[in-house]
Amino acid sequence: MRVETKLFLYLVGFFVPVTLIYGFWTKWQEPIGVIALLLSALLFALTGFFLWMTGKKLALRPEDNTAGEIEDAEGNYGYFVASSWTPLWLAASGAVMFAGLAIGWWLFIIGAMFAIVAVCLWVFESFSGEYSI
Structure with a gap:
């Protein structure tokens, strides 16, 4: 460090x-x-x-x-999902939220709802489905 x-x-x-x-x-x-x-x-x-x-x-x-x-730094760096679309949806909902700051609060709230769903999907994608650990 x-x-x-x-x-x-x-x-x-x-x-x-x-x-x-x-x-x-x-x-x-x-x-x-x-x-x-x-x-x-x-x-x-x-x-x-x-x-x-x-x-x-x-x-x-x-x-x-x-x-x-x-080779001193080799080893396990953690578990990462191989392929995930969830960060794309999270970024898109963040873009909608930022656009909502300029356009209106109604758009920000819609983006926030999508962001909540995207965060939940991203957190729990390793527990079920194709990439479950």
Whole structure:
């Protein structure tokens, strides 16, 4: 988790100076941009801190070993359904929901109903049918 931790902490180091530069550039008269940049820095700091604390508790992963080989990471990565149409229906219902934000709440509600059905299908598709485990 060292690479991920460094990535997020480097982004904190980027967003903090950018926040200050933006604040001085706008003479602190435009608070929305400053707050958005500050919250971005805090979000990356929170994620980097979480990854740092989690990385201290876990053993070294094969990805963290600089002298590691490809075969060090072999093994079971979990069960994945071979072919599923459910993510397509979930994405389509998400598109209908986002269009509903622009068009009207009635369309958003229709998309939300389809999204609920698609999420339930996606969660339970491994328990029955052709791809049951």
